[in-house]
Amino acid sequence: MADAMGNTITVVSGLPRSGTSLMMQMLDAGGMDAMTDGHRTADDDNPRGYYELENVKRLRADNSWVADAQGKVIKVIHLLLRELPENYEYRVVFMRRYIEEVLSSQMKMLERQGTKGADLTAEKLGAIFQKQLQDVDAWLADRPQFKVFDVKYHELIADPQPIAEAVNTFLGGELNTQAMVEKVDPALYRQRKSGS
Amino acid sequence: MAKKIKVEKDLYERMVTAAEKAGYTSVDEFIVHVLDRKAAKLENLSTDEKEAEQQLRGLGYLE
Numbered sequence A: 001m002a003d004a005m006g007n008t009i010t011v012v013s014g015l016p017r018s019g020t021s022l023m024m025q026m027l028d029a030g031g032m033d034a035m036t037d038g039h040r041t042a043d044d045d046n047p048r049g050y051y052e053l054e055n056v057k058r059l060r061a062d063n064s065w066v067a068d069a070q071g072k073v074i075k076v077i078h079l080l081l082r083e084l085p086e087n088y089e090y091r092v093v094f095m096r097r098y099i100e101e102v103l104s105s106q107m108k109m110l111e112r113q114g115t116k117g118a119d120l121t122a123e124k125l126g127a128i129f130q131k132q133l134q135d136v137d138a139w140l141a142d143r144p145q146f147k148v149f150d151v152k153y154h155e156l157i158a159d160p161q162p163i164a165e166a167v168n169t170f171l172g173g174e175l176n177t178q179a180m181v182e183k184v185d186p187a188l189y190r191q192r193k194s195g196s
Numbered sequence B: 001m002a003k004k005i006k007v008e009k010d011l012y013e014r015m016v017t018a019a020e021k022a023g024y025t026s027v028d029e030f031i032v033h034v035l036d037r038k039a040a041k042l043e044n045l046s047t048d049e050k051e052a053e054q055q056l057r058g059l060g061y062l063e
Helices: A020-030 A064-069 A078-083 A099-113 A122-141 A153-158 A160-170 A177-182 B009-022 B027-043 B047-059
Strands: A009-014 A073-077 A090-096 A146-152
Touching: A009 A020, A009 A078, A020 A073, A020 A090, A020 A153, A020 A160, A020 A177, A064 A073, A073 A078, A078 A122, A090 A160, A099 A122, A099 B047, A122 B047, A146 A153, A146 A160, A153 A160, A160 A177, B009 B027
Parallel strands: A009 A073, A009 A090, A090 A146
Antiparallel strands: none
């Protein structure tokens, strides 16, 4: 797989709880080399694991390690994409999920962890996250070294095959799409907005 | 009056390379520009934006 993508860095991004871990699982199953450290282990919020890297949290202070991600896939939340060094080529699979579902899932996770979140109403927090996404989209659009493919979480859950194929095409066409599809379990889509 | 700060040699060498790539006339100019831009960004974060960052920190996605 590293040959197909050469030195390109594949990034799975989005708001936390937008399906980024699921996409990481899919790409890993499909044959990509996922850059993770196993520091954060599977739990009730992500029964199949987080596929994260502690270094990502520290991107604002140190992005020197990103060179090691060439030919691999890493998970980077939306807000930290701008901290990636601009002298590499990136393919970004950007997960999009209804903001109500994202916030609901985040609240559940904070409750389970017993950690403090934002002291804001859901409405205000949602508006800030939406604005951050708009800013990140504009930032990405200005940078030709970042190619972006959007994946809508609810569409992925409803019909994973065409999305797996589209993601595979975006990433060079060498992934095992059947293995990717098998990672999608609708039972894990627990925070649904009404009507979805 | 200018102040001096210390950075690790490896970081300094990376900044020299980055400054050259970005077309700055000197590494000093590059560092001042980067620090100024970063500080302005942090100064301009609203209280609500800081709270949103707390949400991400609480979830374990930021340090």
